[in-house]
Amino acid sequence: MKGRSAVDIAAQVEIAKESTRVWTATQRVWEYKTLVKLLPDHVSRMAMVKYLIQNGYLILNKPFDEDMDCAREAPGTSDSHTSTTSAVATSPVACTASSSPQEEEETSSETPSSDERTRDSSRRSHSTPTVREAMQAGGMYGKCPPESKLLVGFKDHLIGALQVQNCQQEVDNVSRFLCYMQPEGEPNLEFLNKTTDTMGYMKALIQSGLSAATILNYWKNIIRFLEYVKGSIDINVDRVKIEKYIDYLKTMRKPVARTHSGDVCSTRYDRIVDGMPTVHECNLVLQTGNARFLDIYNRMAISKTVVSPTDKTWYRYYCEALMMLRHFQRPGAVEGMTVKEWVNRKLTDGRYLIGIKKHKTGATHVATIALTLEEEAWYQGYYEFIRPEFVRGECDSFFLSARGTKITSGSSDLNRLHESCGLKHVSRTSGQVRRAAETLVATSFTEKQKQNVAAYMCHSDLMADKHYRMPVPSTIVATAILLDTLPGDCQPPTKKQRVDAGFSENRIYYDRWRKCQYADRQEHLLSYYTYQKPSCGKMERLISKEGWTSNCPNAQDILDMWKPAVKYVIESDKHILKSCSRQKWKGLVIKSFDGQKGEGVVATTNFTKGDIVCDYHGKVITKADGETMMEELGNQACYFFFFKAGGENLCIDAQTWPCQCHPGLETFGRKINHSSKNPNIMPLSVVLRLDDEDVHTILFKATRDIKVDTELKFNYGVNRKSFRGEALDLDWLDE
Numbered sequence: 001m002k003g004r005s006a007v008d009i010a011a012q013v014e015i016a017k018e019s020t021r022v023w024t025a026t027q028r029v030w031e032y033k034t035l036v037k038l039l040p041d042h043v044s045r046m047a048m049v050k051y052l053i054q055n056g057y058l059i060l061n062k063p064f065d066e067d068m069d070c071a072r073e074a075p076g077t078s079d080s081h082t083s084t085t086s087a088v089a090t091s092p093v094a095c096t097a098s099s100s101p102q103e104e105e106e107t108s109s110e111t112p113s114s115d116e117r118t119r120d121s122s123r124r125s126h127s128t129p130t131v132r133e134a135m136q137a138g139g140m141y142g143k144c145p146p147e148s149k150l151l152v153g154f155k156d157h158l159i160g161a162l163q164v165q166n167c168q169q170e171v172d173n174v175s176r177f178l179c180y181m182q183p184e185g186e187p188n189l190e191f192l193n194k195t196t197d198t199m200g201y202m203k204a205l206i207q208s209g210l211s212a213a214t215i216l217n218y219w220k221n222i223i224r225f226l227e228y229v230k231g232s233i234d235i236n237v238d239r240v241k242i243e244k245y246i247d248y249l250k251t252m253r254k255p256v257a258r259t260h261s262g263d264v265c266s267t268r269y270d271r272i273v274d275g276m277p278t279v280h281e282c283n284l285v286l287q288t289g290n291a292r293f294l295d296i297y298n299r300m301a302i303s304k305t306v307v308s309p310t311d312k313t314w315y316r317y318y319c320e321a322l323m324m325l326r327h328f329q330r331p332g333a334v335e336g337m338t339v340k341e342w343v344n345r346k347l348t349d350g351r352y353l354i355g356i357k358k359h360k361t362g363a364t365h366v367a368t369i370a371l372t373l374e375e376e377a378w379y380q381g382y383y384e385f386i387r388p389e390f391v392r393g394e395c396d397s398f399f400l401s402a403r404g405t406k407i408t409s410g411s412s413d414l415n416r417l418h419e420s421c422g423l424k425h426v427s428r429t430s431g432q433v434r435r436a437a438e439t440l441v442a443t444s445f446t447e448k449q450k451q452n453v454a455a456y457m458c459h460s461d462l463m464a465d466k467h468y469r470m471p472v473p474s475t476i477v478a479t480a481i482l483l484d485t486l487p488g489d490c491q492p493p494t495k496k497q498r499v500d501a502g503f504s505e506n507r508i509y510y511d512r513w514r515k516c517q518y519a520d521r522q523e524h525l526l527s528y529y530t531y532q533k534p535s536c537g538k539m540e541r542l543i544s545k546e547g548w549t550s551n552c553p554n555a556q557d558i559l560d561m562w563k564p565a566v567k568y569v570i571e572s573d574k575h576i577l578k579s580c581s582r583q584k585w586k587g588l589v590i591k592s593f594d595g596q597k598g599e600g601v602v603a604t605t606n607f608t609k610g611d612i613v614c615d616y617h618g619k620v621i622t623k624a625d626g627e628t629m630m631e632e633l634g635n636q637a638c639y640f641f642f643f644k645a646g647g648e649n650l651c652i653d654a655q656t657w658p659c660q661c662h663p664g665l666e667t668f669g670r671k672i673n674h675s676s677k678n679p680n681i682m683p684l685s686v687v688l689r690l691d692d693e694d695v696h697t698i699l700f701k702a703t704r705d706i707k708v709d710t711e712l713k714f715n716y717g718v719n720r721k722s723f724r725g726e727a728l729d730l731d732w733l734d735e
C-alpha cells in the first residue's frame with residue numbers, strides 16, 4: 001500500500017475486515033460429516049478434530065466430548081492409520097449406542113479360547129474404562145438399528161439353524177462391525193470391496209486396547225456372519241467374493257492369534273514361576289471352618305437347639321464352598337441347583353448323586369455331584385433346618401439368600417467364607433481349585449479317568465467335545481471317589497474330630513435314624529386326635545396297641561405336643577382360592593421314587609396341622625362316567641377321586657392330563673400316594689367360587705405337623721379286598 005492515499009488504504013482495510021468477518025462466520029465452522037468424508041480413517045479424523053478445536057474452529061455435530069477426550073489420550077495415533085478408500089465413518093445419528101462392551105462381554109457364551117484362564121484375564125482387561133472410551137473414540141461403539149434386515153436374518157439363523165439361543169452378544173459384535181464400515185443407512189455388503197477399511201477396523205480394535213482373545217472373538221463372529229450370508233438364498237451376493245473376503249479375514253487375524261498364544265503362554269509361565277496353589281491350599285477354608293461347621297450342625301440337627309441367623313448363613317456358605325472346593329463345581333452349578341434336584345438325589349454305590357440342569361455354562365450336559373453320606377447329612381441339615389426359614393415366595397432354588405431369593409453369586413459367598421475364617425489374604429476361587437485338580441489329574445490319571453473328570457467338572461462344550469462321554473451314575477460316583485484321592489485335606493472328619501465336635505462315635509446315622517423313628521411315632525400317635533385332646537389313659541392304650549418294644553414314645557410327652565388344628569374359613573380364604581385357580585401351591589415338589597411307586601409329593605417347607613396343603617385338581621364328572629373311564633384303563637394307574645357332595649356321587653378326573661385350564665402344568669393332587677397306616681393329610685370336600693363359578697373341590701388338609709422332606713400321603717379309602725377282590729395283589733394298599 002506504499003504510496004497509496006489514506007482514503008485508498010482506509011477502503012482496503014474495510015474490505016479486509018469484511019473478508020475476515022465473512023471467513024470467521026463461514027469458514028471456521030466445520031460440519032463433522034464433511035470431515036468424515038475427507039478423513040475416513042477414524043483415528044486420523046479424531047486427531048484432526050482435536051487440532052481444529054484447539055485452533056478455535058467450530059465443529060458442528062461432532063461426537064460426544066468424552067470421545068474427544070479419548071482421542072486426546074491416545075498419543076501417536078494420528079499418523080498410524082491412513083486410508084484412501086471410500087468414506088467409512090461412525091455417525092452418532094445412524095448408530096444406536098450399545099451398553100458397555102464390557103457388560104456384554106460378560107454375558108457372552110462364545111469365546112475364542114477354550115482356556116478359561118485367558119478368557120477371564122481378557123475380560124478384566126476389557127473392562128477398564130479406557131478401553132471402552134477408546135472404542136467409542138475409535139468409532140467402534142455404535143451399532144446398526146436392530147431391525148436391519150441383515151442383522152435380523154443373522155439372528156434368526158443363529159437361533160433357528162445353529163441353535164445358539166444366547167446369541168445377542170454375537171449379533172451385537174457383527175452390528176458394531178457393520179456400523180463401523182457403513183455408518184449410515186440400512187447396512188449392506190459394500191464392505192466386501194473395502195479391504196483397506198477392514199484392515200483399519202482390525203487396527204482400530206487393537207488400538208483400543210482390546211485383548212487378543214476378544215479381537216479373535218469379533219473376527220470369529222464376523223466370519224460366521226459371512227458364512228450365513230454366503231449360504232442364504234434370500235441374499236443376492238457374489239459368493240466367490242465372500243469366500244475371498246473370508247480368506248482375507250483369516251490371514252489378517254494370524255498375528256493376533258500369535259499374540260493370543262503368547263498371552264496364554266505368559267500366563268502359564270507366571271503360574272510356573274509364581275507357583276500355583278495346590279488343591280490342599282485351595283481347600284484351606286474348608287479345613288479352617290470345619291470345627292465351626294460341625295458345631296453348628298450338631299446344635300441344629302442333633303441337639304435341636306437354637307442357632308443364630310449369622311450361623312445359619314455361614315453354614316450355607318460352607319455348604320456352597322463344599323460344592324465348589326471339594327466337588328470342583330462352578331459357582332453356576334451352586335446357584336442353579338433346585339429343590340427338585342435335591343429331593344430327587346439318588347443313592348448310588350454309597351454316594352448321593354445330584355444332577356443340576358441349570359449351571360450357567362455353555363456345556364450341554366447336566367452338572368453332577370456325588371456326595372458322601374456325611375455330606376448328604378450336612379446338606380439335609382441345611383435343607384431341613386435352615387432353608388425353610390428363608391423361604392418367602394415360590395423360589396425353587398436350593399440355596400436361598402436371606403431375602404428368600406436365589407443366591408446370586410457363589411463366588412462372593414466363597415469370598416465371604418474366606419473373610420470370616422480370617423483367610424481373606426489367601427482367598428481361593430473355584431477356578432483355582434479346578435485348575436489345581438486338573439493339573440494333578442493330567443499327571444496321574446489315565447485317559448479314561450480324565451474324560452470322566454472332565455464330565456464331573458462339567459467342562460465347557462469345547463472341552464467336553466474332547467473329553468465328554470455321557471457318564472453313567474456309577475462312573476460319576478467312581479470319579480468322585482477318585483477325586484478324593486487328590487492331595488488335599490478336605491476328607492470327611494476323623495472319628496476323633498467327630499467326637500470332639502459333639503457327635504457320638506460312629507453312631508451318627510443310627511442315632512439319626514432312631515430320632516427320626518421316634519419323631520415319626522409321635523406324629524403318628526398325634527394324628528389320631530385332630531380336634532380333641534385325648535386323655536393320658538387313652539394315649540397309653542393306643543401306644544401299647546402298636547406293640548413297639550423299644551424307642552417307644554411317652555404318652556405324656558405326646559399330650560404336651562398336642563394342639564388343635566388351625567381352623568380356616570376355607571371358602572373365603574384368598575390364598576386358597578388363588579392357589580386353586582392358578583394351580584400354584586407353595587412348599588411342594590414332585591419326587592420320583594425307586595421301584596413301582598413312581599412319583600409322589602414331598603414337602604419342601606414345614607406345614608402345621610390343619611394347613612390346607614393343596615387340592616386334587618381335575619375335571620368334575622359323574623361317578624358313573626369316572627367308573628366307565630376307569631374300567632377302560634384296566635390295570636393302569638388311575639388318577640380319579642370319587643366323592644359324595646350334596647347328595648351327588650361325583651368324581652374328579654385327573655386322568656385326562658394336562659388339563660385344559662393349565663396346559664403344561666403338573667398338578668400335585670394326582671401325584672399323592674396312598675397310606676392307610678400313616679397318612680398325614682386328609683381330603684375335604686368343599687364348594688369354592690373359582691373364576692366366577694361354583695366348583696366342587698377336594699382340598700387336602702394336614703392332619704399333623706408335616707416337616708420338610710416328608711412325603712404327603714392320604715388314605716385312598718380302599719383296601720385289597722375292594723373292587724370285588726380284584727385288588728388282592730396290590731401290596732401297596734396295605735401301607
Ligand SMILES: C[S@@+](CC[C@H](N)C(=O)[O-])C[C@H]1O[C@@H](n2cnc3c(N)ncnc32)[C@H](O)[C@@H]1O
Nearest residue numbers: 597598599637638639670671672673674732735
Ligand atoms: C394316583 S397315583 C399316585 C401317583 C403315582 N405314584 C405316579 O407316579 O403317578 C396312584 C398310583 O400310585 C402308586 N401308589 C400309590 N400309593 C403307593 C404306595 N404307598 N406305595 C407304592 N405305590 C403307590 C400305585 O401304582 C397307584 O396306582
